[in-house]
Amino acid sequence: MTTAVLEKPILSLRGLTIVAPGGTTLVENASFDIGAGEIVLLVGPSGSGKSTIINLLSGLPDAKAGGWRVTGTLDCGGRHLDLSRERSDVGGLVFQDNALFDDLTAGENLRIAADHAPATDGELRTLATSLLPDVAADKPVSSCSGGQQQRVAIARTLLANRPILFFDEPNSGLDIRSSRALAGMVRDICKRMGKPAVIVAHHVEDLLPEADRVLLLDTRNRCLRAVEPSLDAIERELLALDPSASRVSDGPATAEPSAAPWEGRLPSASRGHWFSRYFLEYFWVLCASPLMLMYVAIGGMIVGFVEIWFGFNYHSFGGYLKSLLHDETLVGLGLIQVTVAVPLITGILVVARNNAIIAADLGNRVLSSQFRAMANLRIPAMAYLIGSVLLNMVFASVVLMAVSMSTAAWTSLQTWHLLFPGQSSELFRENFFRVFLNGGPHVTMDLVWVLVKTVTSSVVAGLAAIVIGLRKKDSVVAINYAIAESIIAGVSITLFVHAIVGIFQF
Numbered sequence: 159m160t161t162a163v164l165e166k167p168i169l170s171l172r173g174l175t176i177v178a179p180g181g182t183t184l185v186e187n188a189s190f191d192i193g194a195g196e197i198v199l200l201v202g203p204s205g206s207g208k209s210t211i212i213n214l215l216s217g218l219p220d221a222k223a224g225g226w227r228v229t230g231t232l233d234c235g236g237r238h239l240d241l242s243r244e245r246s247d248v249g250g251l252v253f254q255d256n257a258l259f260d261d262l263t264a265g266e267n268l269r270i271a272a273d274h275a276p277a278t279d280g281e282l283r284t285l286a287t288s289l290l291p292d293v294a295a296d297k298p299v300s301s302c303s304g305g306q307q308q309r310v311a312i313a314r315t316l317l318a319n320r321p322i323l324f325f326d327e328p329n330s331g332l333d334i335r336s337s338r339a340l341a342g343m344v345r346d347i348c349k350r351m352g353k354p355a356v357i358v359a360h361h362v363e364d365l366l367p368e369a370d371r372v373l374l375l376d377t378r379n380r381c382l383r384a385v386e387p388s389l390d391a392i393e394r395e396l397l398a399l400d401p402s403a404s405r406v407s408d409g410p411a412t413a414e415p416s417a418a419p420w421e422g423r424l425p426s427a428s429r430g431h432w433f434s435r436y437f438l439e440y441f442w443v444l445c446a447s448p449l450m451l452m453y454v455a456i457g458g459m460i461v462g463f464v465e466i467w468f469g470f471n472y473h474s475f476g477g478y479l480k481s482l483l484h485d486e487t488l489v490g491l492g493l494i495q496v497t498v499a500v501p502l503i504t505g506i507l508v509v510a511r512n513n514a515i516i517a518a519d520l521g522n523r524v525l526s527s528q529f530r531a532m533a534n535l536r537i538p539a540m541a542y543l544i545g546s547v548l549l550n551m552v553f554a555s556v557v558l559m560a561v562s563m564s565t566a567a568w569t570s571l572q573t574w575h576l577l578f579p580g581q582s583s584e585l586f587r588e589n590f591f592r593v594f595l596n597g598g599p600h601v602t603m604d605l606v607w608v609l610v611k612t613v614t615s616s617v618v619a620g621l622a623a624i625v626i627g628l629r630k631k632d633s634v635v636a637i638n639y640a641i642a643e644s645i646i647a648g649v650s651i652t653l654f655v656h657a658i659v660g661i662f663q664f
């Protein structure tokens with residue numbers, strides 16, 4: 159472990175130990191100092207813990223959530239933090255994927271950071287906006303180029319006004335010229351602000367000319383140590399840690415990497431396999447998840463209770479004729495429950511929930527370019543995803559209807575027992591299901607109509623959710639709108655289909 163000795167460090171970290179949830183120690187008792195305006199490159203094998211360290215120092219909750227163990231102390235700006243108890247907030251982090259707020263304009267991304275910063279002076283704002291001469295403040299970030307988005311992300315982090323800047327692989331995916339321009343920009347920022355920057359990078363060549371120091375995360379000794387800031391030296395050190403890596407830090411962090419864990423793990427599979435893979439994924443979420451089953455079961459129970467309770471207690475002839483008209487009332491309530499009430503309520507419940515899921519699922523796939531990736535990889539997205547969704551909407555409508563019908567009938571029976579204690583369940587069954595037990599062609603037709611309206615409303619509502627979900631999405635907010643739209647469209651379609659079929663039915 160090496161501790162750089164600086165006259166006036168901005169940040170002093172002592173005894174940093176990080177243990178990952180699985181029990182792997184990433185660093186042990188590491189210490190380092192960073193001085194004003196310094197640029198430090200943090201290098202190390204893939205998976206060694208570089209991002210974890212800068213996330214931790216930037217105060218990101220997930221760096222310490224879920225079983226991570228961290229110890230060490232940090233001194234920065236006159237504050238002393240015990241990292242085992244306190245969260246560090248000394249770092250402003252530029253995320254690898256920029257993590258811009260895509261529902262805000264470029265200007266708003268900057269303003270919201272400034273508005274939540276401890277203090278931002280005019281000079282800082284000038285510096286931040288000077289990075290964006292070619293970006294209009296009212297430009298949506300989704301229409302900025304990749305380079306512009308990165309500069310918006312850097313400017314936003316500057317305005318957060320934290321003592322140290324952290325960059326997580328800022329030059330991955332940049333060409334040499336852009337990568338050098340980025341390094342120059344970071345140098346300029348550090349000089350003008352007098353703040354240090356720590357850059358996590360795999361491709362260090364273009365960043366090295368601007369770096370003051372290089373720190374290596376040594377996976378063998380689990381320490382952070384200084385390395386000569388030259389490409390040869392860095393390459394040598396990384397190869398020593400991971401002899402199988404052919405290029406700088408592209409190999410995994412394990413001491414003896416091999417392809418063994420992958421052996422036999424990539425068997426080829428037919429299209430049928432992939433269709434069923436997606437089909438089962440949607441089957442679970444749209445049809446068979448315990449939450450869904452519980453949801454429609456409870457829906458059915460409420461219908462079953464309400465129908466019998468109010469059907470008898472608010473009979474048009476009052477309590478006087480309740481017993482006299484008992485049998486015929488039960489017949490009517492049974493017919494309405496099976497052919498109208500349960501299909502309608504269950505249809506609405508299923509479509510509302512599933513349309514939200516479909517719009518969210520497809521919307522996220524659109525936003526994260528998954529359909530483009532599928533097209534590029536010649537994966538038939540329409541067959542796998544859309545086909546699976548529609549088939550599952552049909553399944554869900556029938557299966558869940560059956561669940562809901564059962565719980566509705568059971569609850570009706572229990573409610574009837576409450577109202578007519580001592581009567582036999584047989585009496586209930588004979589009358590409640592009399593129309594269906596007697597059989598006949600009109601009964602079959604009634605049940606066919608139930609099936610028609612159930613499946614039709616589910617498929618048409620599902621199609622609406624698919625169309626809405628597949629529309630272009632620029633932001634998370636667009637997905638939220640799509641979810642709301644698809645619920646409204648789905649429920650309206652269900653009401654409409656049930657009303658129209660009801661007219662034909664009776």
Ligand SMILES: Nc1ncnc2c1ncn2[C@@H]1O[C@H](COP(=O)(O)OP(=O)(O)OP(=O)(O)O)[C@@H](O)[C@H]1O
Binds near residue numbers: 179180184202211
């Ligand atoms: N949520 C998590 N739960 C368990 N282990 C995790 C979690 N997140 C990361 N890790 C593990 O912690 C280690 C360090 O991850 P980290 O992302 O910090 O590495 P890195 O050096 O930045 O890697 P790379 O250079 O490939 O981005 C890895 O071995 C990773 O598998």
